[in-house]
Amino acid sequence: MKALSKENKRKSRVNRIISKNFSGWLLLLPSLLLFVLVVWRPVCVAFYGAFFRLQGMEATQFIGLKNFKDVLTDSAFLKTLINTVQYVLWSLVIGLPLPFFTAIMINEMIHAQSCFKITTYLPVIVPTVATCLIWKMMYLDGSGGLLNTILYYVGIDPKQWLSNPSLTIPLIIIAMTWQSFGTSVIMYLAALQGVDQSLYEASRIDGSGFWSRLWHILFPHMRGILLLLGIQQIIGIFQITEQPLVMTGGGPDGASLSLGLTNYFYAFKYGQFDKSMALGVLMFLILIPLTFLYFKLDKKIND
Amino acid sequence: MKKRVKITALVTALFLLTAMLAGCGGQKDSGKVSLTVGNWPTEAQERELQVKTEFKQQFEQEHPELEMKTDNYAFDVKTFAAKAAAKQLPDIIYNLPYTEVKTVIRNGYASDMTEAAKRKGLLDALDPEMMAMCSDEDGNVYCLPRVAYMMGLMVNKKLFAQAGLVNEDGTVKFPENFEQLTEYAQIIKEKTGAAGFCMPSTNNVGGWILTCIAYNFGVEFEKQNDDGSWTATFDTPEFHKTLEWLYDMKWNKNVLQDNTVVDATEMQMQLGSDRAAMVIGNSDWCNKQVTTCGMAKDNIAMAKMPAGDGGRYAMLGGSLFMFAQGLSEEQKDLALDWIALSEQFTADVDKEGYAKQCQSFNESGYCVFPRELFTPWISPERAAIVEEASAPYVNMNIKDFEEYNRDGIELRTEPEACAQQLYSVLDGVVQRILTDQNVNLEEISKKAQEDFQANFLDKMD
Numbered sequence: 081m082k083a084l085s086k087e088n089k090r091k092s093r094v095n096r097i098i099s100k101n102f103s104g105w106l107l108l109l110p111s112l113l114l115f116v117l118v119v120w121r122p123v124c125v126a127f128y129g130a131f132f133r134l135q136g137m138e139a140t141q142f143i144g145l146k147n148f149k150d151v152l153t154d155s156a157f158l159k160t161l162i163n164t165v166q167y168v169l170w171s172l173v174i175g176l177p178l179p180f181f182t183a184i185m186i187n188e189m190i191h192a193q194s195c196f197k198i199t200t201y202l203p204v205i206v207p208t209v210a211t212c213l214i215w216k217m218m219y220l221d222g223s224g225g226l227l228n229t230i231l232y233y234v235g236i237d238p239k240q241w242l243s244n245p246s247l248t249i250p251l252i253i254i255a256m257t258w259q260s261f262g263t264s265v266i267m268y269l270a271a272l273q274g275v276d277q278s279l280y281e282a283s284r285i286d287g288s289g290f291w292s293r294l295w296h297i298l299f300p301h302m303r304g305i306l307l308l309l310g311i312q313q314i315i316g317i318f319q320i321t322e323q324p325l326v327m328t329g330g331g332p333d334g335a336s337l338s339l340g341l342t343n344y345f346y347a348f349k350y351g352q353f354d355k356s357m358a359l360g361v362l363m364f365l366i367l368i369p370l371t372f373l374y375f376k377l378d379k380k381i382n383d
Numbered sequence: 384m385k386k387r388v389k390i391t392a393l394v395t396a397l398f399l400l401t402a403m404l405a406g407c408g409g410q411k412d413s414g415k416v417s418l419t420v421g422n423w424p425t426e427a428q429e430r431e432l433q434v435k436t437e438f439k440q441q442f443e444q445e446h447p448e449l450e451m452k453t454d455n456y457a458f459d460v461k462t463f464a465a466k467a468a469a470k471q472l473p474d475i476i477y478n479l480p481y482t483e484v485k486t487v488i489r490n491g492y493a494s495d496m497t498e499a500a501k502r503k504g505l506l507d508a509l510d511p512e513m514m515a516m517c518s519d520e521d522g523n524v525y526c527l528p529r530v531a532y533m534m535g536l537m538v539n540k541k542l543f544a545q546a547g548l549v550n551e552d553g554t555v556k557f558p559e560n561f562e563q564l565t566e567y568a569q570i571i572k573e574k575t576g577a578a579g580f581c582m583p584s585t586n587n588v589g590g591w592i593l594t595c596i597a598y599n600f601g602v603e604f605e606k607q608n609d610d611g612s613w614t615a616t617f618d619t620p621e622f623h624k625t626l627e628w629l630y631d632m633k634w635n636k637n638v639l640q641d642n643t644v645v646d647a648t649e650m651q652m653q654l655g656s657d658r659a660a661m662v663i664g665n666s667d668w669c670n671k672q673v674t675t676c677g678m679a680k681d682n683i684a685m686a687k688m689p690a691g692d693g694g695r696y697a698m699l700g701g702s703l704f705m706f707a708q709g710l711s712e713e714q715k716d717l718a719l720d721w722i723a724l725s726e727q728f729t730a731d732v733d734k735e736g737y738a739k740q741c742q743s744f745n746e747s748g749y750c751v752f753p754r755e756l757f758t759p760w761i762s763p764e765r766a767a768i769v770e771e772a773s774a775p776y777v778n779m780n781i782k783d784f785e786e787y788n789r790d791g792i793e794l795r796t797e798p799e800a801c802a803q804q805l806y807s808v809l810d811g812v813v814q815r816i817l818t819d820q821n822v823n824l825e826e827i828s829k830k831a832q833e834d835f836q837a838n839f840l841d842k843m844d
Contacts, residue, residue, distance in 0.1 A: 135491055137468035154838045222641015243643035243818040328644055329585035332814035349587070350804060351464050351486040 123364070130358040137353055147358035156334055156342070163249065164318060164339045170253040171317040176310055179261040183268030184298065188290070197269070201262035208259065212326035215255035216242065219327075242328050245335035252323050252336060264309055271305045272298070304381035311374045315367055339363055415450035418717050421473035423453035434743040438725040449717055458702075467492040467707075474710060475718050477529060478702040481516050482802050484526055487705060493525040494706045499715035500524050503723070508730035513759040516796055517703060526703035528759035529728065530667050533697035533794055534595045535787050536564075536686045537664035537672075539577075539654050543684075546574040546660070557686035557786050561599065561628055564661065564689050568638035571660045579638035581659035582629065582813065586646040589813035590806030592663045593625070594698065594798065600625040601693020604798045604805060605840065613800040613840040618832035621693055626816060626824040634820050643817040651676050663688070665700060666756040666787060669779070670749045680750060680779055686786035695792045701759070704728070732765050737772040745776040753777045756784055804839040 098105050130147055132139035151157060186196045203211065218226040219241035228238035242248050275297060283293050321340035324330055330337035330345070339359065346356035424431035443451055454473040456466070463483070466472050467490065479487065487493045500506050506514065509528065517526040538555055548556045548567055558564040568579020583589045594604065601621040605613050633639045640659055642649070651668060653659035655676025666685060672678040688697045706718055723729035727737045745751050754770050798805050812831050815822050 135489070138491075150842050155834050156838065216644070220641075221643050224641060238641070240643070240818060243814070245818070329646065329810070331585055331644065331810065332818045333811040345807070348461055348464055349807065351490055353464070353468065 126357045126360050126364075129354060130361045132354060134354040134357075147354045148362065151346075151355055151359045151362065156337065159334055160337050160339055160342050163335070163337055164320070166249050167253065167320050167338055168314050168317045170250045171256070171313055172310065174250065174253050175257040175261065175264075175313060175317075176306070178257060179264035180268055180302070180306065182261065183265045183272060184294065186265065187269060187272045197266070200265050203259045204262040206259060208322050209326055211255060211259040212323055215251075215258070216327045219251055242336075243332050245332055248328055248332065248336040252320075252327055253317075255327070256317075256320075256323055267305065267309065268302065271302055275301050304377070308374065308377055308381060311370055311377065315370055315374065318367060318370075319363065416448050416711075416713050416717060417450045417452060418475070418714055418721065419452040419454050419473040420475050420721060421454045421456045422458075422475075422477035423455050425455055428747070430743055430747045434739065435725065442721055442724055446717060446720070451721075464490075470708070472707045474707050474714060475721065476705040476707065479526060479705040480702055481700050482797060484517060484703065485799075485802075488519050488525050492705075492708055494708055494710040494715060495523050495525060496527065496706055496715055496719075497522075497524045499712065499719055500527065502716065503719045504730050505719070508760060508762055508765075510759045510761050512699065512794065512796070513701070516699065526705045527722075527728065529702050529704050529722075529726065531699070531701040531759040532665035532667045532757045533687070533699055533789070533792070534663055534665050535688055535697060537654065537662050537668065538684050538686070539657060539660050539678075540682050540684050540783065542571055542575050542577050542657060542660040546571040552782070554782055554785075555684045555686075557684075558661075558689050560690040561596070565628070565632060565636060565638070568632065568661065569636055572636075572638045575657075575660070577657060578640040578653065578659040579636075580632060580661045581640045581645065581650045581653045582632070582817065583645045583647060583650045583662075584813045584817055585644055585810060587803055587806035587810055588647045588650070589645075590809030593629070593809045593813055594806065595663050595688065596628075596691070597622060597625040598696040598698060598795055599688060599691030599693055600628070601691070605800055607800070613843065615832045615836040615840055618828045622828055623824055624692065626812065626828060629813070629816050630822070630824060633817055639817070643814065648675075654678070666784070667701065673750060674748055681783075683779075684783035685756075687788060687790075687792050696795050697792050699794050699796050730760070730762060730765065732768050732772075734768050734772045737769060738775070741773045741776040745778055750779045751776045752779045752784070753781050756787055800843060801835070801839040805835055808835045808839075 129137070129139060131142060131144060133141040133143050133146075182200060186193055186200070189196065206214075220226075220228065221240050221243055222228065222238055223232060225238075225241065227241060231238060240247075242251055279297050280293065283297060288296070319340045320338045321344050324336040324338055324341050325344065328336045330341050340363070343356050343359045343363070346352045346359060424435055426432065439451060439453070443449060452473075456473055456476075458476055458478045458480070460480075460483075463472075463479075464486075467487075472492070497506075505527065506524070510531070513528045513531055514524065517528060518524050536557060538557070540549075540555055543549055543555045546567075548570065550556055556567075558567050564580065571577060571579040583592055597604075597617070602617050602619065602625060604617045605615050607613055640653055645653070650659075650662050651664075651671060654662050654664075655672050655678035664685075669683055669685075672683055673680055688695060704722055706715060710718065719728075724736065727733065727740055741751050751773055753773060754766065758766070760766070808831050812827050815827050816824070
């Protein structure tokens, strides 16, 4: 009896919340449905499918952790994980400071600032596959590639680029940075516009130079956004797929194979959706703490 | 006022919901038998579209019970699995590669066509070796061979002529064995500057071509054990010799292409743009060489695979018709009738229909040969009709393809278990050889076998 009345109370509370702002809930409904169908449902299906043997996309038999075991015991898994971490590290080395310093340079400009803003942003609108193909042509081995042509004119023998296992990841990251750093530049620029100009003027009057201003005014002000974009970059690069797929196919001999690309191969090369889902879940679990950290930082910075 | 706000919100929400769900709507059942045909030509393929549309009109007249729909979807490895899993494939899928058959059957993407094919007399008219590749272990047929080929040596005639490797009658001097291939590649490189041979290395194509070559060195890639499990068996002196041949081509003779990241398209482009003189390929590539790679029709020539120390073998391949899962017997019959009419895929080929197809190919710029270079059909009567029907539209010189024949060559199928996975592992082997001059061949061979065994064969369900 007591339980029933508790249940009734809960129902009436839910009804109250809904009827209090019925129109709002109603307007929210389509977005909510879309969100459930497009975001939550695939995540749930992936978690579910990872524990089953799948025939196509249909679960035929519960097999517990076997898919996870298969993925983790793959002799290429460790190498792939290390490669993925390398992608992340190289992106932090190349992809994080470059847009930051470019933004500072543009911010310091007195003339043609808009022109530089636009030209910096232009590569962002080039489709990823086109970017990859452009850079792949530049990195071509032999005498056909742009880099080797330049080397030829300065009297140096052609080099191996993407086919050099120790260069392939940084070269892919350079191509990615070229394409995407315009967005980061714009975000850094927006943050730079928020720097209190009186601090700048005061430091100028005090006779401080560019580096001093950078260290004492800009860095403290930009620390938050740098961290935020850094974490966003780690999350994004950890899932890198298209770039190695188009530029190297994961080669040479797995030197540029990432977790994302392995996941793609499981699903679309071998038709092993169950293993693909298991790897997807593993990547999800690795990235969840970072995502929480991102939101926590975001909240802290915005507050 | 409050009520009005609520009504407005309700109407807006319903509108948004309807808009959102609009794409999910199905079509009303008209009571007719529906059939969706894939690979339908686009507006840009004007001539093909016109011919196909004429066939469609004729077919619909002959089958008033039919509601025929068309779909531009052509097989693409990147989208196929997702579409199949979502049950969004057209009922007839064209150009499924042989390597996908096992996956298609295992995942239940295709309809069992055994009875329907029997009813149409196809099973007795098609090459049993080809049909075995389209069937499951119990002999149930799931696909039909639209195009069949054996792997061979495709060459750029212009480069061969520049290197003086032509006979008196102008035909190409094809290498008879792999030693000769190396020798010719050296001559071509020396005299023309182009790569003598192009070896692909990515997207499983490197592994596929390496397998084709290795068969001729006597390599057996896997064997099935009594308990049904599989064991990788390729880490042998024969395979080491294959790798040594490739290494020699790259690092000692320097006759391979400069670029080491090469997929099928890049390999075909290298051949088509006079950057490479020889590739391992098949007769089905001729159209792509002409239409996509800009190669002149009279610049292509083909021969069978060169011989190796282990014999002379050619891998079988081709593309298939596949019929999506869940078709009724009536739909299966209609599907077979449709490909009989529009593709002349029938034991009793219609001379007029075949001629119409050849005319369409000719006008679309595709290659038309006086005979089928390699065919899944075993009837000599059919071959005679084909020859007669295609004669007025022939645009290829058959003399350049005379050496592409079955004489003295043994046909082999692809490795049965995990072929794509094997190719993927072998891609890595090719990439190591092409990029690392100090590579230890025996070591990479051993590692490749261990990886293939542990990552794929041991994990087969």
